[in-house]
Structures are given as structure tokens and as C-alpha cells.
Amino acid sequence: xxxxxxxxxxxxxxxxxxxxxxTQGLVELAxxxxxxxxxxxxxxxxxxxxxxxxxxxxAYRDGVVTRDDVFLxxxxxxxxxxxxxxxxxxxxxxxxxxxxxxxxxLEHLGTDRVDSYVLxxxxxxxxxTEADAEVWAAMTQERDAGRTRLLxxxxxxxxxxxxxxxSAAEAPxxxxxxxxxxxxxxxxxxxxxxxxxxxxxxxxxxxxxxQVLADPLVTGIAERCGATPAQVVFRxxxxxxxxxxxxxxxxxxxxxxxxxxxxxxxxxxxxxIESLGG
Numbered sequence: 343x344x345x346x347x348x349x350x351x352x353x354x355x356x357x358x359x360x361x362x363x364x365t366q367g368l369v370e371l372a373x374x375x376x377x378x379x380x381x382x383x384x385x386x387x388x389x390x391x392x393x394x395x396x397x398x399x400x401a402y403r404d405g406v407v408t409r410d411d412v413f414l415x416x417x418x419x420x421x422x423x424x425x426x427x428x429x430x431x432x433x434x435x436x437x438x439x440x441x442x443x444x445x446x447x448l449e450h451l452g453t454d455r456v457d458s459y460v461l462x463x464x465x466x467x468x469x470x471t472e473a474d475a476e477v478w479a480a481m482t483q484e485r486d487a488g489r490t491r492l493l494x495x496x497x498x499x500x501x502x503x504x505x506x507x508x509s510a511a512e513a514p515x516x517x518x519x520x521x522x523x524x525x526x527x528x529x530x531x532x533x534x535x536x537x538x539x540x541x542x543x544x545x546x547x548x549x550x551x552x553q554v555l556a557d558p559l560v561t562g563i564a565e566r567c568g569a570t571p572a573q574v575v576f577r578x579x580x581x582x583x584x585x586x587x588x589x590x591x592x593x594x595x596x597x598x599x600x601x602x603x604x605x606x607x608x609x610x611x612x613x614x615i616e617s618l619g620g
Contacts (some may be wrong), residue, residue: 367398463497470505
């Protein structure tokens with residue numbers, strides 16, 4: 343059974359993928375706007391984790407937040423998911439790579455611990471492998487040493503989650519997946535998480551579901567609420583138990599995303615959105 347995350351877990355995460363030279367400024371902006379959860383990864387191919395740390399440092403200096411105000415989540419990424427800018431020795435065993443990647447992340451982020459350490463995806467698309475078991479055990483050691491509070495896994499199927507749990511390994515506190523409406527908003531994985539009190543983090547809620555944003559059901563609800571379709575989707579996500587991730591680069595959209603928490607959807611509306619495309 344996964345440990346229940348403490349009450350300090352925010353109800354929205356700001357994702358830092360694909361930001362490149364804008365990363366530092368956007369992290370600062372997100373924190374000034376009100377985000378208190380930052381998601382990154384030690385994978386230079388898609389993230390600039392060091393610039394996330396620079397944005398955090400600037401926000402700390404200006405008194406916007408303290409380290410204890412911010413939920414920091416980073417990831418360990420296998421070699422095939424990296425480019426040539428590696429955070430570990432590619433010739434080292436996997437357990438050593440996990441430790442080296444964590445040490446690099448802590449340096450990048452200017453901290454002695456993160457709040458969540460996530461396996462960026464299993465080694466295979468089909469199974470929970472021996473490599474995954476080795477990495478997961480090493481991540482657990484990082485948690486036991488105090489370098490992270492919680493563990494998670496991303497880009498994982500329901501079958502792989504079953505295999506992880508069946509291996510008698512510790513279950514994750516978080517699952518982070520791309521969430522498609524045409525797949526019932528990842529219904530099977532969400533159900534697995536709900537049964538085991540694992541927090542489901544949903545990403546690409548807007549970019550993977552552009553057709554939903556234009557659906558008359560969603561646009562009608564948005565009109566009723568005086569909101570945007572994107573706000574309706576984020577409020578829906580929270581209503582079905584997701585911890586949503588947004589990666590917007592717009593100050594206006596950042597504020598709107600956070601304001602979506604105040605929307606009130608009826609139970610019928612939530613059920614109708616959940617059935618779109620699924």
C-alpha cells in the first residue's frame with residue numbers, strides 16, 4: 343500500500359518540459375502566480391532542470407516562497423530517454439545511475455531533498471522488468487536516506503502497475519500519465535490508483551484532448567460558468583481525483599488554470615465529460 347501523501351501536496355502542478363531558455367523565467371512566473379508544485383526531470387532532452395533551480399533561487403531571494411512552501415518533483419530517466427547530456431555514467435549499473443541522477447538533481451535544484459522522485463517510465467512498454475525492479479529498489483533507498491519524501495512512476499500501464507505490486511515492491515505514491523479522453527481519461531489506471539490510494543497525476547490534459555475543448559458539452563459548461571473550456575477540463579480532472587499538471591507559458595492562462603479550482607460542476611456534468619470520447 344502506498345503511503346498517503348501529506349496535506350502539503352498541492353492541488354495543481356506546474357510542468358517545466360519543453361521550456362528551454364524560458365525555463366527560469368516561467369518557473370519564477372508560475373510561483374508568483376500562485377503555483378506551489380513544480381514538476382521537472384533530470385533529462386536534458388526535454389527539460390532544463392538547472393534553470394528550474396535558478397527560477398526557484400530567484401523566487402526564494404525575492405521572498406515569493408521558501409523552500410518549504412514548494413513541492414518539488416523530479417525524475418530518473420533511463421538512458422534511451424536521454425540525449426548526450428547525461429546526468430550519470432552510462433557505463434555504471436542502474437542503482438549507481440539512480441544515485442548519480444539524484445545527486446545531480448539536488449545540485450540543480452539547490453536543495454538537499456526533493457518531495458517526489460519519479461521513474462520517468464518503465465524500461466519496456468509491455469512489462470515491469472528486472473531493470474525496473476533494480477531502479478525502484480534504488481529509488482526506495484534514496485527515499486530511505488531522506489533525499490526524497492515520496493516515490494512515483496510515470497508513463498505506466500495498468501498491467502505494469504499490477505506487476506509492480508505483485509512483485510511485493512513498495513507501491514508508488516504517485517502515477518503520472520498522459521491522459522487521453524478517448525481512453526476514458528486513462529480510466530483503468532485511474533481505477534487502479536483509486537483502489538490503492540495512489541495519487542494520479544494527469545498531464546497533457548489539454549494538448550492531448552483538443553477535440554474535447556471544442557465539444558459543445560464543454561463549451562456549454564464553460565459558458566454557464568463564465569469560464570474557458572480549459573478551466574472546465576482542469577476542474578473536471580480534480581473532480582475525478584486527478585492532480586492536474588499544466589505547462590502553459592502564458593501568465594493569463596496560469597492564473598486561469600489556478601482559478602479553475604473555484605468552478606462548480608454538477609455530478610451529471612462530470613459524468614458527461616468523463617464519457618466524452620470514451
